[in-house]
Amino acid sequence: MPRDPVTRGRVDVLASGDMTQTQRVVVVGAGLMGSGIAQVSAVAGHDVVLRDVTDEALARGRAGVEQSLNRFVAKDRISRDDADAALARITTTTDLDVVAEADVVVEAVFESLEVKTGVFTEARPAGPARCRAGHEHLGHPDHPDRRCHRTARVGGRHALLLAGADDAGSASLVRGYKTSDETLATARAFAESVGKTVVVVNRDVAGFVTTRLISALVVEAVKLLESGVATAEDIDTACRLGFGHPMGPLQTADLTGVDILRNASRNIYTETQDEKFAPPETLNRMVTAGDIGRKSGRGFYPYD
Structure with a gap:
């Protein structure tokens, strides 16, 4: 199959x-x-x-x-x-x-x-x-x-x-x-x-396993982007080549939906009060502007 x-x-x-x-x-x-x-x-x-x-x-x-x-x-x-x-x-x-x-x-x-x-x-x-x-x-x-x-x-x-x-x-x-x-x-x-x-x-926690991990990675990637440390392309390339990820975190956010990942991160932060899950300003502004990834035609990358 x-x-x-x-x-x-x-x-x-x-x-x-x-x-x-x-x-x-x-x-x-x-x-x-x-x-x-x-x-x-x-x-x-x-x-x-x-x-x-x-x-x-x-x-x-x-x-x-x-x-x-x-x-x-x-x-x-x-x-x-x-x-x-x-x-x-x-x-x-x-x-x-x-x-x-x-x-x-x-x-x-x-x-x-x-x-x-x-x-x-x-x-x-x-x-x-x-x-x-x-x-x-x-x-x-x-x-x-x-x-x-x-x-x-x-x-x-x-x-x-x-x-x-x-x-x-x-x-x-x-x-x-x-x-x-x-x-x-x-x-x-x-x-x-x-x-x-x-x-x-085995225990119901906010984000479970996979969402918790990808949320932390996306939040940190957005922080690196908004502080000018690296471009979206280079951040994603670093994760693909350095960690063997088929997609980088910002590409994943665009595919999943920037709004969905922002909401997931916010829910985890609300329950844990762990700052590493707090959605960065850039993530919130993108959602407000409607740049939520592939489904809107623009996220961290433009789409036709």
Whole structure:
């Protein structure tokens, strides 16, 4: 199976069943992360329903999957037939009741606890009793608003790929205080079924592991840039050649979204009061100005 496209942020996973068999996967949120999760799930052989609130968002998400698969075909990473078959496994809907028929539900909506809690609240009555609930980094697995049926079945999953689209991704499985071993095993099985390497995070802390590390690196890189120590290009080159990173921290920020990384850093700083996570002025000004990376056409680099 080809390695997956870049997926970012946290995703909530509600899962059950034997993940070695074809599953019905519902991805709530058709943005870049959600469409990426839909793609890797479909390529792995799962049937996927991509859900968002508007037909326009769904059209963009599906088009993004098609473009990504076409790039894999052009690079001989996947056959044309396999790409077409994967795309055919993805259907779209604006109806959240579709979770009632799901084996796996992946929540990948906007990075806001209020928005995510709203999705959980709306989906909970329709969700099958066999589902296991996950969480996102703005909340906690044990938070009352994030619970699904039984708190012992609440766990987390997050898929975060910091490198380029040609590199394999990892899935961090985050244990809440009452997360059961069964829930963890089910989430691991799903992550591995879509080609992820699993990392278990035993305690729920802001940023978990990967976001905490990349946030510290991006914040320091921005400080070096704004103080004139080095250019963005040279900072990224130093990290690529010096540390073997496929992408430098500022390139990663542009790809992930400058706003997303700023918010992640700010959330970690709020919880830890550790100054190394405090977003620098340049990062805040870029977000205010709308220069938030590739999706806006300009971040630390310009994009066509």
